[in-house]
Amino acid sequence: MIAFLAQYPLLAALLALVGLAAVFGALLGFAAVRFKAEGNPIADEINNILPQTQCGQCGYPGCRPYAEAIANGEDINKCPPGGEAGIQALADLLDVEPLPLDSEHGEVAAAPSVAFIREAECIGCTKCIQACPVDAILGAAKQMHTVISSECTGCDLCVEPCPVDCIDMIPPHETLQTWHWNLPDPVSRSVNVIATDAPRDEPPRDRVA
C-alpha cells in the first residue's frame, strides 16, 4: 500500500486532502449540531436595546417582532419611545449610520406617561385589558378596571378601544424618590460678567459683613 502510494505521489496528495476534508467536515458538522445557537442572537441583542413599551408604533406587533425585522434589514429609526438614544445604540450595535427618527411613526414623548382609568366612568367592558400588551390592567367583566401603574409602559394602546373614553395618559408626578439634580443651566455661562453689563434694576450685592 505504502509502496503503491510512493509510486503515485499525486494520488497520495489527493488522498491526504480528501482525508483532511472528511475529518474537518465531520468536526464542523458536529460543532454545528452541538453548539447550535437557540433563536436569533442578533435579534436578542436588538431586543435588549428596544424600550419594551410594546406600543406597536413601529408597525410591528411588539418590540420582539421589530427586533427580528431589524435583524432582517428593517430601518432602525421607527421606535419613538426609544428616542435618539435608542437609535444611536442600535446604530452602534449594527454598525450602521444613525438615522433621524422617522416622524411617520410618531414623535418622541416629552415625558413617559402611564395610563390612568377614571374609575367612576369605567363600565367594565374589558376591552382595554385585551389591548394591554403587558397585562398591566386589572379587572373583570362588569367590574371596575384599574391600571397597575408600575407595570404600565405608557404605550397608550388601551386608550383607543375604550368605548367611554375614560382612560387618560398622565405623566407620573415627581416624588422625593424620583427627584434628582438636573444638569446646571448652560445659560449661566453667558451671564454678564462685567458689573456694568448688568441691568440697572438688579439689587446691589450685599456687602455687609
Added chain:
Amino acid sequence: MRKTFTFHGGIHPPENKHQSVRTPIADAGIPPELIIPLSQHIGAPAGVVVEIGQHVLKGQMIAEAQGFVSVPKHAPTSGTIHAIEDRLIAHPSGHLAPCIVIVPDGKDEWIECKGTPHYETVDKVKLIGLIRDAGVAGMGGAGFPSSVKLSVKAGTHIETLIINGTECEPYITADDALMRERAEQIIEGAKILRYIIGPQETLIGVEDNKPEGIAALRAAAQGTGIEVVDFPTKYPSGGEKQLIEILTGKQVPSGGLPSQVGVVCQNIGSTVAIYEAVVHGRPLISRVTTVTGNAVREPQNFQVLLGTPMRYLLEKAGYQPEKNRRMIMGGPMMGFTVPDIDVPIVKTTNCLLAPTEAELPTPPPAQACIRCGMCAEACPASLLPQQLFWFAQGKEFEKLEEHNLFDCIECGACSYACPSNIPLVQYYRASKAEILQQRRDHEKAEASRIRFESRQQRLEQAEAEKEAKRAARKKAAEQRAQSAGTDTGEDPIQAAIARAQAKKAAQQGAGDEQSELEKLEKTVVSAQKRLDTATTKLEQAKAEGSDFVEALQTGVEKTRTKLAAAEQALTAYQQSHNQAAAEQDAPPVDAAKAAIEKAMAKRQAEAAMSPLEKAQSDLAKLQQRLQKTEEKLAQSKANGDEEKVIVALESTVVRLSEKISATQQTLQAAEDA
C-alpha cells in the same frame, strides 16, 4: 504616637469653626409645633402607628420601621398628634413629604424607658435590635440606619472600629461640642459598639483643629483601650473612605464597603445616640445642631428636639433675615439650600448655616474649562473630575461609569478648586441620577419584556387549548356517529346528524347526485350486459347440450334479479332526485312568489270565510298550539329542564288559554249574530 497616613488631594478652606464653640451647648426648649417627617434616613419611610388627636408621651414610637433598611420615629416630647399630612421638608427638591405634626403639651412627660446598663450580658443581636428600635440613623449627613451598618455579615473579620470625630467641613462644630462636653458618653458608646462588633482595635479619629475635644476624649478614654488619634486637618478627612485610609492606610475598593477591608465606622453623634439607646433606653429624639453664619447674632450649638422648625431655632440664635439670602442645611461644601426656613430639623441636620452674601457669595457665572487640572489634584477619590465633566456634558454615561463616577463622594473639593467656577459636583450628581434612572428604565424594560412574552405565551396556550378541545369534540361526535351507526336503536343525535348530513349532501349540488346517478345507471347497464352475455352463453350451451345448462340457468336468473334491483334503485333514485330537484329548484326560483301566493290564497280563503268560520278555525289553531305547548311542558318537566324553560312554557300555556277563551267569546258572538 500612632502612625497616620494621608489620602490623595484634599483642600484647606477657611474653617470658621471658632464662632460657634464659644458657649456650651444650649437647650433649645420645646417649640410650639413639632413636624416629624416619616423619612429622615436612607431607606423605606416609616409607617405611622398613631392617630390624629391621640396623646403621645415623650419617646413613644409614632411610626414604625418598614423593611430592613428603615428606622422608627418617636415623639420628641409629650403632646397631641395634631395632623398627619404632607409638609415641606428640608430637601433640595422643595417637595412635600408625609409628616406627623405634634402640638406639645409642655409637660415633657417621658414614657417609661428601660435601659440596659449591663449590656455585656445581653446578646449582640438583641443590642442591635435595641439600637434599631431607638431609631438611630447616621447623624453625620447621609442618615444610613446604624443597625444595618452594625449587622456585619457573619464570617467578616473586623479588625478596626473607627469612631468618626473628624467633622472636617467648615463652620460645623456639633461633634466638637459633644467631644468637649460629653466625652464620657462617647467613650461609653464606643465600648458598646466594641462589644457588638468585637474588633481588634477601637480608634477615635479627630482632626488636630479640635485640641479641647481631643484632650477631653483622651482623659475619658484612659484605661479603656480606646485610642484617640489626631491627624492634620484637611478637607474631606471626614469622608468614611478617606478616614479609613488616614487611620489604617487601607483603601476601600471601588464600589465596596468598609467591612471588606475589616473596618466599621460610626459617627460621634450616632455613638452618643447608641449610648442613650442602650444604657438609658431612650430613643433618638433630639440632637446637637450648630447654628452659625454671619446672619445670626449668637452662633452656637443647640440641643434641639427633632422636628423643631428651623425658624424657631434660628430665632433663638438671633437670626437676622435681612442679612441672609439663602439658608443652608449642612456645611458650605456639601450642604444644600433649604426651600423655606419653616422646615423641620431632622436626624441629619448637623448645622444650619445662615451666611451673609459677603461671607458666602453667590457663585459667579461658570466659565470655560481651561484644563488646568486643579480639580484632579484636589479630588480625594483620585478621580479625573475634568474628564468626568466633559463626559457629563456630552451625556456619555458609559464613559462616566468607566471613569468611576460612582466613587465620587460629592465633597465639592473640585468645585472649590476650580478657577473657572464650574459647578462640577452638580454635573456629577445629575449624571449619577441619570445613570440610575437609565438602570431603572432598563430593569423596567426587562420586566415589561418578560410580561409581554408570558402574555404572548399565555394567549398561544389558550388558543392551543381551544383548538384541542374543538378537535376532541369533533372526534367524540364522529365516534358517537359510528357507534350509533352500528346500533339498531334510534339515537336522536345520530338521527339529527344523519338528517343534517343528508341535507348537506342535498345542498351540495348536483355534482354528487350526478355521479350517484351515473353509478346507478352504470350498474344497470353492466347488469344488462352481463345478462345478455349470460343468456347467449345459456343458449349456446343449450344448443351444444352442455352439462352446465342448469348452472348457467341459475346464473342468468340471478343476473336478472340483480338487474331488476338495479333498475329499481335507479328509478327510485331518479324519483327522489326529481322530487329533491323540484324542491330545491322551485323555492330559489320563486320561493318568495310561492310564499306570497300561498299567503294570498290563505287570505282569500279567510276572506271567503264567514266570521263564524274564521273564529272556529282560529279556535282550532289555538287549541292545536296549546296542545303542543302542553306536550312540550310535560316533556321538559319530565326531562328535568331548567326552571326558566318550564316557567316560560307555563306562561305560554296560560297566555294561550286566555286567547282561546277570548276566541271562544268572539265565536259565541258570531254564533249569536
